[in-house]
Amino acid sequence: MLTNLRKKLGTIAAAVALATSATLSPSVASAAESTTWRVQSHWPGASTSYQDSLVRLKDVLEERSDGRLKLQLFEAGALFSAQETFNAVSRGIVDMGTISPSYAQNKISLAGIASGLPFAFRNVWEAAYFHQALGFEEMLRAEAAEHNVYWATDKVYPTEMVLKRPVNSMEDFKGLKIRSSGSLQTFLTDAGAAASYIPGSELYSALDAGIVDGAHWGASQGADSMALYEVAKHHVKPALNIAGTDVFIVSQRSLDKLPEDLQQIVKQALEEQFWFRTNEYQYQERVTLANAIANKGVQVNTLPEEVQNHLTQAAMKQWDKEGERSDNTKKALSMLKEFLGELGYL
Incomplete structure (x- = not known):
């Protein structure tokens, strides 16, 4: 009886092991698979925005995707000039880029307004509200979509x-x-x-x-x-102007190739990036000016x-x-x- 019981337990254990293996294998394989996007920046590597905006987004996407989406970063001019980056992303030659809206004025009619009309907004929150609550960001995104580009403003900040x-x-x-x-x-x-x-x-x-x-x-x-x-x-x-002078542009083709959950991770991360960097930049501005007043x-x-x-x-x-x-x-x-x-x- 004991021998038969051992045989039954052995059979059950083998079945459980087989079932567990079958259940875990796809997730292990899925976790092992990853996509790497090439990203051309308009910021030089020494720029604070290269680190605080681009490297930050890279880290956020890799963490939230459990390494399934990675960004390979190229600083200004490494692959294309800043003026060529929009076309490169539009054609899917690179998966993502950062630009100033002014570099896409021949494609996006709203780019001049996005770059910052002089003496319009007087506070950063006003520009942020105009973009996100009044629908300007959606208008920009709709124009960019005509060129197979997903548009996401990095932050709004002043020029003084x-x-x-x-x-x-x-x-x-x-x-x-x-x-x-x-x-x-x-x-x-x-x-x-x-x-x-x-x-x-x-x-x-x-x-x-x-x-x-x-x-x-x-x-x-x-x-x-x-x-x-x-x-x-x-x-x-x-300020002379307050504007969304830095923008992330994503190839819609590259975005569409991602699994649905990764697409949502990218869009949510970009949405959060706008608010995080706008507020962080404002904080950094205030600290820098306070230090200049106190010490310089x-x-x-x-x-x-x-x-x-x-x-x-x-x-x-x-x-x-x-x-x-x-x-x-x-x-x-x-x-x-x-x-x-x-x-x-x-």
């Missing part, structure tokens, strides 16, 4: 000037020589300042020598990283109301030009003006 002397009147503003670039250079020139482009490598010496009176290089983190506070002690508020003799120069009103009027002319690009830009600009009107800015 530093000056060697404060602005206390319109006369002070119109006498400024400012290092600028892109649409902000046009805006500042139209508003009456003398704006010109100077490469970053020459910016400190140009400020130090008095070739320019001020500049913008991001906001407080940018100014501090470029040592501009050594020669320009006045940090200007409000920097003072905050809030522009007088007459100067702010003048800049708003000059900016609105540029807004209207941007609104003429498409039906979408016309709609977005109407949304923006209504929102700013509700806030009491227009």
Whole structure:
């Protein structure tokens, strides 16, 4: 009887082992399988955003997918130029990229508004609300989808000037020589300042020598990283613009190839990234500026109301030009003006 019982137990054990093996094998195989996406960044490897935004997302995706989705990162220019990255992602040559919206203006009509209309938002939360609650992000995503691209703004943040002397009147503003670039250079020139482009490598010496009176290089983190506070002690508020200047773009083909659960992990991680990085960047800005005030003799120069009103009027002319690009830009600009009107800015 004991022998028969042992035989039965042996048979049951073998059956359990076989069933367990059959049950576990697919999950083991599934866990062993992984997909690696190539990601072309527009940030150099030394950039704080490369580490804080891109490397962060890489770590989040690998952790939440249990290693089933990995990102192979390439810093700025490693595979393509920043201006070529959107097309490379659109065609599926690379799976993901980071860009500034301005690099996709020939494809995305809303890119100019996304890059930041001058003197629109005065607080970061307003730009975040416009993107996420009023539907601007959905409009951007819909345009990008026409090019087989999934669009996700990384964060919204300010661009602010530093000056060697404060602005206390319109006369002070119109006498400024400012290092600028892109649409902000046009805006500042139209508003009456003398704006010109100077490469970053020459910016400190140009400020130090008095070739320019001020500049913008991001906001407080940018100014501090470029040592501009050594020669320009006045940090200007409000921001020249606040915008979603950094964007993740994902090949829709690559996204569609992933299992459904991984697709959801990617989309959820990107959604969370916007809020995490927007708030983290705002915190980092405040800490950097507070340190500059406490230890480097920097003072905050809030522009007088007459100067702010003048800049708003000059900016609105540029807004209207941007609104003429498409039906979408016309709609977005109407949304923006209504929102700013509700806030009491227009």
